[in-house]
Amino acid sequence: MPKVVSRSAVSSSTDAQPTASSAAALRVYYCICGEFILVIDKSIASLPRRRTDGAIIVRAQDSDAGKARVFKLNAVAGDPVLLERPGGHERQYRFNCPRCTLPIGYQSTPPPAKSGPYMYIFAGALSQVQGEVPPDAFDGENGETIVELT
Numbered sequence: 473m474p475k476v477v478s479r480s481a482v483s484s485s486t487d488a489q490p491t492a493s494s495a496a497a498l499r500v501y502y503c504i505c506g507e508f509i510l511v512i513d514k515s516i517a518s519l520p521r522r523r524t525d526g527a528i529i530v531r532a533q534d535s536d537a538g539k540a541r542v543f544k545l546n547a548v549a550g551d552p553v554l555l556e557r558p559g560g561h562e563r564q565y566r567f568n569c570p571r572c573t574l575p576i577g578y579q580s581t582p583p584p585a586k587s588g589p590y591m592y593i594f595a596g597a598l599s600q601v602q603g604e605v606p607p608d609a610f611d612g613e614n615g616e617t618i619v620e621l622t
């Protein structure tokens with residue numbers, strides 16, 4: 473009976489550099505309650521921010537302007553809220569922490585996540601270290617009027 477040699481064993485080469493696996497480059501973020509919230513392919517600290525509220529902009533869909541980030545959001549969809557902005561109103565579909573229900577971020581389109589071109593993450597909502605409050609947790613409390621939609 474011939475000996476069976478596994479293909480994977482044969483194809484391994486000694487001089488091949490270990491390829492930077494995508495998993496190694498992923499960043500993991502936690503809610504301040506310690507719940508795992510977000511895994512993403514780039515540090516959110518390096519992503520652009522909205523001028524209006526300082527929220528971190530995560531591109532959720534490919535477009536002419538760029539490719540979508542690879543990310544997964546572990547959050548539950550909350551009630552939409554209507555914000556007063558200079559020059560009009562803005563509707564936000566919120567996503568909340570599944571454990572402590574703290575708002576994590578929002579998008580401009582109804583759930584599920586990534587149904588719109590961008591996902592916005594609240595500045596200071598997430599920490600890279602489990603159980604640690606991020607240094608900017610209290611930034612951005614600029615007295616916005618929030619109208620809860622019924």
Ligand SMILES: [Zn+2]
Pocket residue numbers: 503504505506507569570571572573574
């Ligand atoms: Zn939480």
